[in-house]
Amino acid sequence: MSAAPANTLLSEAVLEAGQLDRLLDAIHAAGYGLVGPVVRDGAIALEPIQQASDLPAGWVEEQAPGSYRLEREGSLFFGHTVGPSSWKRFLNPPRVRLFSAKTDGRSFAVTDGADPALPTAFLGVRPCDVAAIAVLDRVMLGGPVADPVYRERREKCLIVAVQCTRAAKTCFCASMGTGPRARAGFDLALTEVREEDRHYFVLESGSPRGDLLLAALEARAADEPERAAAARAVARASEQMGRTLDTLGLDTRLRSNPEHPQWEKVAARCLACGNCTQVCPTCFCTSVVDAATLGGGGASRVRRWDSCFAPDFSFIHGGGARTSVRARWRHWVTHKLGTWHEQFGGSGCTGCGRCITWCPAGIDFTEETAAIRAVPRRGEAPNADA
Secondary structure: OOOOOOOOOOOEEEEEHHHHHHHHHHHHHOOOEEEEEEEEOOEEEEEEOOOHHHOOOOEEEEEEOOEEEEEEOOOOOOOOOOOOOOOHHHHOOOEEEEEEEEEOOOOEEEEEOOOOOOOEEEEEEOHHHHHHHHHHHHHHHOOOOOOHHHHHHHHOEEEEEEOOOOOOOOOOHHHHOOOOOOOOOOOEEEEEEEEOOEEEEEEEEOOHHHHHHHHHHOOOEOOHHHHHHHHHHHHHHHHOOOOOOOOOOHHHHHHOOOOOHHHHHHHOOOOOOOHHHHHOOOOOOEEEEEEEOOOOOEEEEEEEEOOOOOOOOOEEOOEEOOOOHHHHHHHHHHHHHHHHHHHHOOOOOOOOOHHHHOOOOOOOHHHHHHHHHOOOOOOOOOOOOO
């Protein structure tokens, strides 16, 4: 079949796997830098890329509670799921200098510290992470005052999603309604299809910018067998989900059981390391610190990621509000799945499973919340919080 006329906008198109660099070249030509998945330090990381050969083709992950490893399997460019990094670190960086000040002993000058954002395309955003970016949008942009650092980066961001055709054992996005297929929130979405004698992508536009990219590729429209093959590939991922989370009424259940004995059982294992909050694609807690130069001629104010698992995070005059691990674990879960609904109009969890994989104690978020949902066994007395 011939390519579509240049003035025809396609909603879905086909690109052979060997032509993937055509898409990356079109993104570069549109003025965007590229960030995508790569193999680094034994994991899937998100780093600047230039061409398709930079992608982790033929690599998949085996994930379980407290366990992650890469293995060679097949030839898919996007056969992996999610690694320890999420896209929030490009939109809400781990460390931002808010301003700096210098003095020469006679005058005092203050300058803005945040580096200007550059137009950047995120390649390979999984549906759970597309949903996570939408959550961060509500948090960082939805209130009366938008975060300026996040807003600038978000406005200059192009999202190229990849629909999941494989799920990890720790994935539960199907339970959360966030995957394995993204239906909105992207500029362009790719579904990778590997057949016996063919390897290709079905491309779907989700915005005017996506329309322009498809037009630049001059690709032909996807036919019905190709669309059906892409749908089957995504359906397989849904069937492979290793976890489920029953969300019906869960927010009310969590908030009405502050003394459930399961909180203490998990706290006995939890290291309060904060790994879960660092890898979570929606956690947004930060703290602000001031630092002076050794010579005393300057100072800077820096915003950096923090965690509600840190003992001093809830410190106010007179001490911390959540002094026990039990209280901090309960706060994180209840906020993520409960009070987040009141604050931001939806759940703070998108089912990516990172908190399960990267917990050194192997705490399973889905199992523990299911236990809180259950009625305490007869004779079990609630534990008092520290």
